[in-house]
Amino acid sequence: MSSTPTANIYTILTHYALKQNNPLIHFNEFCEYMRRYSQRYLEQQEELIKYVGNSHEAVMKELLLLESDKKVAIINNTTEKKSIVVAGYFIEKLTERYRDIESNPAIPFPTLSDLPKYLTQEIYEKKVASEFIFELLKKQELNDKTLFEVGFSREVPSILLPSSVSILSVLESAIAKIRLMLKNEEYHDYFLKKIRISNPGKELAAKNFFSQVINKPKDTITYLQESGDIFYYWSQLCFFIRQDYEKVKDFTQEDISKLQAVQIIEFCAVFYKNKSQQSQQRETALKNLGIILNKPPYFFTKDDIADFTDSRGIPLLGQYTEEDLSNYLHTETTSLDNNNLPNLLVFKVESGKRYFIAKNKVLPLIIRLCSEARTKIKENITREWYDSLLEFENLPCMKEQKSFEKLLQEKVKALEPVLYALLNSNFLSLIHYETRNSKEPLSEKINLFSNGKLIPYSEILMISRHEILTDAKIMLPFYYTVPILSWFLSLFFKKPGKSEKEKKNQKEKEEPEKKKKTTNSKLELKKAIESVEKELIPQGSTLDEELSNCLFQWNKQITKQSREQLTEDVNCLIRDYIRTTARSLRSSTFNSQRIKNLADTLVKSPSLSNIKEHVPLTMYVQLYILKLVKNM
Numbered sequence: 001m002s003s004t005p006t007a008n009i010y011t012i013l014t015h016y017a018l019k020q021n022n023p024l025i026h027f028n029e030f031c032e033y034m035r036r037y038s039q040r041y042l043e044q045q046e047e048l049i050k051y052v053g054n055s056h057e058a059v060m061k062e063l064l065l066l067e068s069d070k071k072v073a074i075i076n077n078t079t080e081k082k083s084i085v086v087a088g089y090f091i092e093k094l095t096e097r098y099r100d101i102e103s104n105p106a107i108p109f110p111t112l113s114d115l116p117k118y119l120t121q122e123i124y125e126k127k128v129a130s131e132f133i134f135e136l137l138k139k140q141e142l143n144d145k146t147l148f149e150v151g152f153s154r155e156v157p158s159i160l161l162p163s164s165v166s167i168l169s170v171l172e173s174a175i176a177k178i179r180l181m182l183k184n185e186e187y188h189d190y191f192l193k194k195i196r197i198s199n200p201g202k203e204l205a206a207k208n209f210f211s212q213v214i215n216k217p218k219d220t221i222t223y224l225q226e227s228g229d230i231f232y233y234w235s236q237l238c239f240f241i242r243q244d245y246e247k248v249k250d251f252t253q254e255d256i257s258k259l260q261a262v263q264i265i266e267f268c269a270v271f272y273k274n275k276s277q278q279s280q281q282r283e284t285a286l287k288n289l290g291i292i293l294n295k296p297p298y299f300f301t302k303d304d305i306a307d308f309t310d311s312r313g314i315p316l317l318g319q320y321t322e323e324d325l326s327n328y329l330h331t332e333t334t335s336l337d338n339n340n341l342p343n344l345l346v347f348k349v350e351s352g353k354r355y356f357i358a359k360n361k362v363l364p365l366i367i368r369l370c371s372e373a374r375t376k377i378k379e380n381i382t383r384e385w386y387d388s389l390l391e392f393e394n395l396p397c398m399k400e401q402k403s404f405e406k407l408l409q410e411k412v413k414a415l416e417p418v419l420y421a422l423l424n425s426n427f428l429s430l431i432h433y434e435t436r437n438s439k440e441p442l443s444e445k446i447n448l449f450s451n452g453k454l455i456p457y458s459e460i461l462m463i464s465r466h467e468i469l470t471d472a473k474i475m476l477p478f479y480y481t482v483p484i485l486s487w488f489l490s491l492f493f494k495k496p497g498k499s500e501k502e503k504k505n506q507k508e509k510e511e512p513e514k515k516k517k518t519t520n521s522k523l524e525l526k527k528a529i530e531s532v533e534k535e536l537i538p539q540g541s542t543l544d545e546e547l548s549n550c551l552f553q554w555n556k557q558i559t560k561q562s563r564e565q566l567t568e569d570v571n572c573l574i575r576d577y578i579r580t581t582a583r584s585l586r587s588s589t590f591n592s593q594r595i596k597n598l599a600d601t602l603v604k605s606p607s608l609s610n611i612k613e614h615v616p617l618t619m620y621v622q623l624y625i626l627k628l629v630k631n632m
Helices: 009-020 027-041 046-051 055-068 087-103 129-138 167-182 185-198 203-215 217-226 228-245 253-293 302-306 322-334 359-390 401-415 417-423 428-438 457-461 465-474 483-493 500-505 507-536 543-554 560-584 592-603 614-630
Strands: 024-026 072-075 083-086 125-128 147-151 159-162 344-348 354-358
Touching: 009 024, 009 027, 009 055, 009 083, 009 087, 024 027, 027 046, 027 055, 027 083, 046 055, 055 072, 083 087, 087 147, 087 159, 087 167, 125 129, 129 147, 129 167, 129 253, 167 185, 167 203, 167 217, 167 228, 167 253, 185 203, 185 228, 203 217, 203 228, 217 228, 217 253, 228 253, 253 322, 253 354, 302 322, 302 354, 322 344, 344 359, 344 417, 354 359, 354 417, 359 401, 359 417, 359 428, 359 457, 359 465, 359 592, 401 417, 401 457, 401 560, 507 592, 507 614, 543 614, 560 592, 560 614, 592 614
Parallel strands: 125 147
Antiparallel strands: 024 083, 072 083, 147 159, 344 354
């Protein structure tokens, strides 16, 4: 047996019943009709082949499937008297009934009593009005497939609702029934008086509500959907009507129809009230989102934004949906303001992490990050130059400004990835141009471009090469500053330079010596690494085990993916940093204190300062640096 009935047999049944103007179809007659129908349309519909011969068995299989879907009801057990009741017939007739109600509100809503008494099985789906009306108002698909019995509370009889009738048209009919009652002067004055008494000081508003319901029927639903006060007045009016009618012992069909209308309006009013409140909550939450995006630290990942909370500590995500958030971010990052940049910008750091930042906070953030980075980078370079000078090594960046600018760029990239990403973003020049044209006070405080190009990093950071070199020399032992002693000591630590011609002539002779020195240096560095490893790693443990232990202590991310991502971000930052300092590593200065200094510098950087577990993180950085140097 197929799992679904033939697509058009239900349509054929409905058409046959409507043609006979009778929902009751004799089984044998329909089987004969299907046989003739199949013979006629077999060429157009090959699936009809099964009905061409003895159609009884094929039709019965289809009917059993339709019966399980409550589309038909099979009555009587004997083959000769077996009959079919088709739900599609009632769906068509009741749809006409609802159209009649729209033109004449006095016609009652259809109920179970409108179905024939011989129908002993259900051909409708039972629904609870309070839930089902909400579902239909959220999303309704109109079709001719299903008949619903919508059950009300407080012993009010249920109504029959075809899936072809819009819930909004039912709401209009319900309001029309109440309007018809209020047009009666006696009822109008009675219920208006009740609402006025319940709302002292708002008599005019109550009167306007009554006037709107009676005189502006086309706008009634619009007011109900959009106006906050209307929810309240409708709720009161429905309560007073129900309160009066429930005192009646014997209901007429007209009374029942009014009580049904009252509950339909009440459920719809509650739905629109909740929707209005949710909309207001959503708008308020999105405004709070915009406010937080303009607060420090000014740059946020999408995960950061998803964790935003309001002033009460309640997450904003939940007051709006994830779809709302995605739409907001998309709109704010793509909508142009008078052909200017969007209000919200996106930039990516070297590790691939994406950040959002408000356009008006880019320059203030750059100023702040430059201020924070200045001391850190200056101290970092000073320490490196000091180590080099101890070995009588003069680096190119000490003498050449071009090399110094390149060094600064590398330091910013490694130690301040956010600052580096902003300085190299494709939107910075446009922001700078917009800000200066706007004549804002900030435009007078910072000038990042000259002739359309970014000014040197030394000017951005306000760091002087000469000042750093002087500071590094001041830190040297006093005998390094005495020319004769300094020259004498350099004889033991540095060979005198040779001319380019001499170097070229003796290149082949020096090559073996250089290899020997390189080998010796590597051996010395290897010994230094082994010494540091003994200090940092407890006896009986290994470098990888200690790294794993420290990682477990500082990386508190919940999901596996977020843990791995954070670990890789930290490792990438350490690798970039060590890549810039590797050339200053010497066996004489490579010790546990040097590694600790390097680790402290990294842990205090903005990229890692948000990680709370500083102690295990610092130890992890030291061990990872050791691992990198060890594998060089």
